[in-house]
Amino acid sequence: MSHCNHCDAFVSSDFVRVFGDHEGRVYACPSCSANAGISQVSAERRASSL
Template sequence: MPECEECGGFVTQDFIRVFGSGGEVHGCPHCMTNRELGDGEATSRTE
């Protein structure tokens, strides 16, 4: 089952395709705002 690398929340394969990079997503609606997702912040790990 696909999940967010940051919080472990469930995400769909389509969500990963749109917001992720390399088959991974480092943020989801559970741990990021829509603005952060729209800005592409889910493609890389936050420090």
């Protein structure tokens, strides 16, 4: 089962495929980010976790 690495909420495999990184990690989801900004927030959180 997939989950958001930021808030630990469930995310579907389709969501991971679209918004996850190449290792299947998701850094933002509808539970912790506005729908319009998920891609941007995800990229920012991914960069800060490196």
